[in-house]
Amino acid sequence: MGIFEGKKGLVFGIANDRSIAYYITQELAKEGAEMGFTHLPDKDPERPKAERKLRKLVEPLGAKLIMPCDVTNDENVDKVFAAAKEEMGELDFVVHSIAYAPIDDLKGNVYDVSRDGFKLSMEISCYSLITLANRARKILKPGGSLLTLTYLGGEKVIPGYNVMGICKAALESAVEYLAHELGPEEIRVNALSAGPIKTLSSSAVKDFDKMLKLYETFAPLRRPSPPEEVGKMGMILLSDYSSGVTGENVHVDCGYHIMGAPPESVHASE
Template sequence: MGLFTGKKGLVLGIANDHSIAWAITKQLQAEGAEMAFTHLPDKDPERPRMERRLRKLVDDFATFILPCDVTNDEDMDAVFDKAKEQWGEIDFVLHSIAYAPINDLKGPVAEVSRDGFKTSMEISVYSLMSVANRAQHILKEGGNILTLTYLGGEKVIPGYNVMGICKAALESTVEYLAYELGAKGIRVNALSAGPLKTLSSSAVGEFDMMLKLYTDMSPLRRNITPEEVGKSGAFLLSDMASGVTGENLHVDSGYHIMGAGSTEKD
C-alpha cells in the first residue's frame, strides 16, 4: 500500500522530464496515485510536439491526457468534465503553469508592456483561480490543490523580473483560496523550490551564478535535488499534510532564511 493508493488527481503543466511537476509526479506514481495530465495544445496537429513530449513520460500510467490552454474556458471545462466523468471525485490537483513573454521577462520591470503584463498574470496567476473554481466541485473533502512558486515572489531576484511579481500575486492567491475553500475541507498550498535546471529557469539570467550562490549561502551548504522537491510536493498533496493549508513550503536548503553569506570557514 502506497501513500496515494486509491487517490486520483490532475497534473497540469508538465513541460518535460526536468520539470518540478515531473519530479512530484514520479513520487506520486511510485506511491500508487492514479493521474491524468494536460499539455499545451499543439499549433500543428501534424506535429504534436507537446503531446508527444508528455506521452513519452506518462503514457504508461496516465488515465487520460488532454490538451489545455488555460486562457480558454472551453479547454478548462473539458479537462474537469473529463475528470468528473472518469472518476466522479478527485483527491488532488497539481498546478504547474507559468508564463511571461520573453521580451517582457528579460526586460526591466518598469518597461513591461501592458499586454505582456496581462498575459503573464492571466496564465501564471488567474489560471490557479480558474483551476480552483472548477476543482472545488469535484475535490473530495480533504482534497487539495498545490501550486509552484519561487523566492522571487518574496524577494528581488535579479533576472526574475515580472515573473517575481506574478509569483507574489500567486502566493497571495493561495492564501485567499485556502481561506475560501477551507470551509469545504479543501487545502491549498504552494511549494517554493530552490533553483533547478528547468525550462522556466533557462529564461532567467545568470542561472549558474544562482546555483553557486545557493551552495555557498544556504545553511545546508548545497542546492536541493529534484527528488527532494518531489518528495516535499508529494507530502503536501498527501494526507500526511492534512492540517496544512495556505502554506508556502520552501525546499531550498534553507537559503530563504539567510540575509548574508556565512562568515565561517567550512
C-alpha cells in the same frame, strides 16, 4: 501499500522530463496515485510534439487522461474537468505547475514591462490557479489538496526574476485567499517554493546559473535542492500527512530563504 492507493488527481504542467511537475508525478505514482495530465495544445496536429512528449513520460505510469489545455482558454479548462469527472470521478488532488512571461518582458526591467506582457504573465502564472481552483472545488473530495509552485522571487527581489517575481507574489497571495475560502469545504491550498532547478522555464531567467551557484555558499545546507527533493515534498503536501497544512508556502531550497546576510565562511574566504 502506497499512501496514494485509491487516490486520484490531475497534474497541469509537465512539458518534459525536467519539469518539476514530472518529479512530483513520479513520487505520486510510486505511492499508487491514479492521474490525469494536460499539455499545451499542439499548433500542428500533424506533429503533436507536446502531446507525444507527455505521453512518453506518463503512459508508463498508467495515465488515466491526457488532454490539451491552454489555461488562457476557458473552454479548454472546462473540457479537462468535464473529462476528469467522467473518466475518473471525484478527485483527491490537483497540481498547478504553470508559469509564463514573454521573454522580452521577463528579461527587461520591471518598469519597462509592456501592458500586454504583464497581463499575459499574470493570467498564465497567477489567474490560472484561481480558475483551476474554481473548477477543482466542484470535483475534489473533502480532504482534497491543491498545490502550486512558486519561487523566492515572489517574496524578495531576485535580480533577473523581474515581472515573474510580481506574478509569484500575487500567486502566493492567491494561495492564502483560496485556502481561506476553500477551507470550510475541506479543501487545502498550498504553495511549494522550490529553489532554482534547471528546466525549460528557468532557462529563460537571466543569470540562472549564477543563482544556482550561490546556493553552494549561502544556503545553510550548502547546496541547491535537487528536483527529487521538490518532488517528495510536493507529494507530501498533496497527501494526508499534511492534512493540517493549508495556506502555506513551504520552501524546498536547503534553507536559502532564511539568510539575510552571507555566512561567515564567505567573509573568511575574502
